[in-house]
Amino acid sequence: MRKRALSCLLAVSVLAPTLAGCHDSGTQKAAISNEAIGYDPEEAVKDFEFGELNDVEKNYTIEMAYFNCDHMVASIIGEESGIYEALGLDVNVTKSGETLKGLTSGQIDVGYSGIEGVIRSANQGAPLFMAAANHLGGSEYLVVSNEITDPSQLEGKTLAIDAECNTNPQWLNWSAEYGFSDQPSDYNIVNMGSQDAMVALKAGQIDGFST
Numbered sequence: 001m002r003k004r005a006l007s008c009l010l011a012v013s014v015l016a017p018t019l020a021g022c023h024d025s026g027t028q029k030a031a032i033s034n035e036a037i038g039y040d041p042e043e044a045v046k047d048f049e050f051g052e053l054n055d056v057e058k059n060y061t062i063e064m065a066y067f068n069c070d071h072m073v074a075s076i077i078g079e080e081s082g083i084y085e086a087l088g089l090d091v092n093v094t095k096s097g098e099t100l101k102g103l104t105s106g107q108i109d110v111g112y113s114g115i116e117g118v119i120r121s122a123n124q125g126a127p128l129f130m131a132a133a134n135h136l137g138g139s140e141y142l143v144v145s146n147e148i149t150d151p152s153q154l155e156g157k158t159l160a161i162d163a164e165c166n167t168n169p170q171w172l173n174w175s176a177e178y179g180f181s182d183q184p185s186d187y188n189i190v191n192m193g194s195q196d197a198m199v200a201l202k203a204g205q206i207d208g209f210s211t
Contacts, residue, residue, distance in 0.1 A: 034081060041082035053088050062089060065096040065103075065111035071135050072112045103128055119167045140170045144208035145201060151178035158188040160197040160209035165189070171210070 034041065066072035075093050078084050084091040094108075100117050102108030104126040112134060122128050148154060165171040166182050175182035190206060197209035 039081060041086035044081075045083060045086045048087065050087070058088065058090075060090065062091045062110060063102075063108045064091050064093045065099040065108045066093070067097050067099060067112065068095060069112075074134065075112065100126075100128075116162060116164075116168050120164060123167070140210060142174060142208060142210050143198075143201065145204070148207060151180045154180045154208065155186045156188070157207035158190060158205070160190050160192045160200070160206055161187070162210070163189050163191065 064075055066075045079091060079093045096102060096108070096111075099108060099111040099113050100121055103111055103113070104121060106127075115130075118128060118130055122130075144154070148157070162168045162171065163184060165184050165187075172182050174180075181187075190200075192200065192209075194209065194211040197206060197211070200206045201209060
């Protein structure tokens with residue numbers, strides 16, 4: 001199997017031997033065994049005909065990163081269930097809040113990231129390749145003050161949203177559907193987390209936020 005076959009799994013980037021702070025996640029054992037649930041990883045991957053690994057590929061450790069989000073449990077399941085091993089892949093799975101930085105520097109080979117961060121990094125020249133979407137759906141909300149009764153009233157307001165909202169797919173969808181501007185210059189944008197934004201909204205310091 002060639003390195004590009006990894007694109008069938010997640011997003012890939014340039015290669016490098018190690019990631020500072022990586023741990024051997026193989027020492028963490030699953031609470032439920034494959035035998036207990038009758039799961040056979042060899043059977044599960046039998047239809048994936050990637051071809052034979054060469055010696056370099058067999059001896060290469062793939063550094064995979066995820067951050068603390070339940071959308072990303074597939075990385076852990078792949079490891080704990082034996083799927084990677086059944087595919088002949090040596091994968092070291094690491095929880096990291098710096099996945100994009102690691103992908104950009106080459107310290108991480110494959111990892112999960114929100115689409116907005118990937119778009120921004122790619123636009124800035126980062127050597128990233130988005131191979132696949134991890135999941136469909138999810139929930140994101142635009143919370144506004146009671147004084148805003150029509151979407152057109154959002155423009156010019158103080159909002160806690162992405163400073164580069166015009167690269168945010170959800171914001172672009174909202175603006176197209178409800179008819180307000182998708183340009184950050186049309187808003188007074190402040191940076192704060194959802195909990196702080198809720199307090200600020202109640203206090204009348206901002207007019208809305210996305211969460």
